[in-house]
Amino acid sequence: MIRFLLKGLLRDRSRSSFPVLIVSAGVMLTVFLHAWLNGTILNVTQSTAQFKTGYVNVMTKAYAARADQIPNDLALLGVDTLLASLKQQFPDLLWAPRIMFGGLLDIPDEKGETKEQTPVSGLGVDLFSPNSPEWTILNIRSALVRGHLPEKQGELLIADELAQRLNIQPGQKATLISSTMYGSMALENFTIAGMLRFGVGPMDRSAVIADLSDIRQALDMQNGAGEILGFFRDNLYHEERANAITAEFNAEYPSNDPENGAGKFSPIMETLRTQSGLSEVLDIMAVYMRIIIGVFVFAMSVVLWNAGLTGSLRRYGEFGLRLAVGENKGHVYRSLIVESLAVGVAGSCIGTAIGLAFSYYLQVHGIDISGAMPKENAMMIPDVVRAQIEPATFVIGFLPGILATFFGSAIAGIGMYKRQTAQLFKELET
Amino acid sequence: MQNSAIIKTENLSKTYPLGLTALKALDTVNLSVATGEFLGFIGPSGSGKTTLLNIIGCLDAPTSGSAKVLGQPVESLSHKEAARLRMNRIGFIFQTFNLLPVYTVFENVEFPLLLLGMDAERRRGHVMDALQWVGLADRADSKPAQLSGGECQRVAIARAIVKKPELVLADEPTANLDAKNSHHIMQTMVQLNKELKTTFVFATHDEKVMAYLNRKIVLADGRIVKDEAGGQKSNVRDQKP
Structure with a gap:
C-alpha cells in the first residue's frame, strides 16, 4: 500500500x-x-571592532568618557606593563595597543613647500613587534593596493582614495601636523610606503596608518596608547565572554578609589556593545x-x-x-x-x-x-x-x-x- | 439463485437541513432486494435515488427508519465498520468513472485488493481476471488518459468487481457514454451478474439502462411510487423478491 x-x-x-x-x-x-x-x-x-572599538577596549576612565573626541591627552601610560598583564590574564584574546589621532597631512613639492594639505584620521598600530596581531586584525597585506608595506620606522601607509585625491605616489614625503598629548604642536616627517584599500568608507576616505612607536614619538606619548583593543581569535563577538572579561578586569580597578590609584586615569574596560552607543x-x-x-x-x-x-x-x-x-x-x-x-x-x-x-x-x-x-x-x-x-x-x-x-x-x-x-x-x- | 434479502429498508427516511427548513430526500422507503438481482432506482433528479444508493452503500446514514445491507444495520455502523463493509463486500461504479489518472489500468483495478491486504501474486491473478471479464486485459499498462470513455467505464467496472463483491452499486454509469458504449457496458454487467451472481443496483434515468433491468423501482419526491419487474435484455433471469 x-x-x-x-x-x-x-x-x-x-x-x-x-x-x-x-x-x-x-x-x-x-x-x-x-x-x-x-x-x-x-x-x-x-x-567596527576591527578599526574602532575591538571586542573589548581598555582606556582610561577619562578617555572613555570622551572617547568620541579621541582625547589623547587622557591616554593610557605605562602601556607595556598593562599589555603584558592583559596578555597573561586573558590569553584567549589578541591585544593591540593603538593610538587614534587626527591631524593634517602636508604634501610638499620639490622645493619643500606645501603642495597639498588635507585632514586625516590616523591610526598608530604596532607594525614591527614580532607576533604583532595587527597584520591579521587589520588585514593590511590584503588591503595594500600600491607601493609596499612599511619596512622601517618613519614609513606611512595611506588610504588609496586619499592618495589619488592628493596625487601622491609611494616614496614621496609627507608631514603629519597634529598636537602632542600635552597640547603642543606636533610635526613628524614620514615617507609614504604604500596605499591601502580596506573597503570600508571612512577608512578609505581619510585614513593613514603608521607604526605605534612613530606616533608615540610624534605625539609625545612615550609608552602610551589611547586604547588597548582586545580581539577574540575567531574574530566573532562573544558577548557573554566579553562581559565576563570586562567584569573581571574592572573589578581590579574599582572606581573612585584613590588609594588604589583608581582616579580618572585608571584603566577601564568596555565591551564593543557599551562603546559609542553601539549597544542601541x-x-x-x-x-x-x-x-x-x-x-x-x-x-x-x-x-x-x-x-x-x-x-x-x-x-x-x-x-x-x-x-x-x-x-x-x-x-x-x-x-x-x-x-x-x-x-x-x-x-x-x-x-x-x-x-x-x-x-x-x-x-x-x-x-x-x-x-x-x-x-x-x-x-x-x-x-x-x-x-x-x-x-x-x-x-x-x-x-x-x-x-x-x-x-x-x-x-x-x-x-x-x-x-x-x-x-x-x-x-x-x- | 438465492432469494435471501441482501438489502432491506423499513420506513427509511433521510432529511437534509436546508437553512431554516429541511429537505426530505427519502420518505418512509420500504424495500427488499434479493441476492443476484439486477435492479434500478429510476426517477428524475431530486427524486432521492442517489440518496438511497448512498445509504445502501453505507456512505450516508438514515435520519429515521432502518436499512440493513448485507446483514448489517447501516444506521448503527461506525465509520470504520462502514468502510470495512464497503471494502470487503460492496463495489461502486460512478458516472464519471473516477479512475486515478496517475495509475495504470492495472493499478486502478488493483487498488481495492491492496486495501484487502492481498499478496502480490493473488492480486495479479484477480486483476487480470477482472480485466479479462471487461475485455481490457491487453490495456493493463495503459493510463486512463489513453482510454476512451467506454474503456474507462469498463476499467471502473473491473475495479468494482475485482474483489468479487456481493453487491455493486452503480450511479448513472452510462451518463457519460454514447449509445454503443452504454449497451456494451450494460451487457458486460449483465454477464457479470449472471456469472458471478453479483447483485447490481443502479440509480439511473437512462432508458438504455432501464431496458436491461429486471426490476425497476420508480422514485418520486423520496417515495417509491412504482416497483415493477421488467424483461432484461439478454438476461435469463426472471424474478421478483
Missing part, C-alpha cells in the same frame, strides 16, 4: 514536484534572508533582523500552508473515491499527513541546500554596496557586505518548510471528518 501511494505521489507532479518546488523556493528564500541579514550585522560589528545600534539591528525574518517566515508559512491546504482540498474527489472503495478516513488522513511531511522534508532539504549554497557564495564573494552608500557615511560598514551562515541558518527553513505544509494538509484533511462521507463521494462528480 505504501509503495502504491508513493508511486502515485511521485507520478503526480501536482502532488510532488510542484509542492516540493514551492516549498524549496520558500525555504531557500528564508535561509538566504537569514544568512544575509546575519552577515550584514556581523560585517558591521566586525568592521546593535539592539535595533537585531530587533529589525528578527522582525524581518519573523515577518518573512510568517509570510512564507502562510504561502506554504495555503499551498498545502489547496493541494489537499483539490483532492477531496480522490479521497471520496478511496473512501467509497473502502479505505477508512483515518487511513486517508494519515496518508495525507505523511505525504505532506514527505513533501515538506524534501522541499526543506532542497531549499536549505540551495539557500546555503547561495549564501555561501555570497559569504565568500559578497555584494559590493559601496555605490549605494553615501560618500560622507561615517559608519564602519564594509563596501562588500557578505552573508554569514551560522547553525540557525541550517534549521530556520524547516520551520515554514515542514510545519506550514504539515498544518495546511492537516487542516484540509480535517474537512474529511467534518464532511459527510456522501458529500465527499458527491465531490467525485465535480
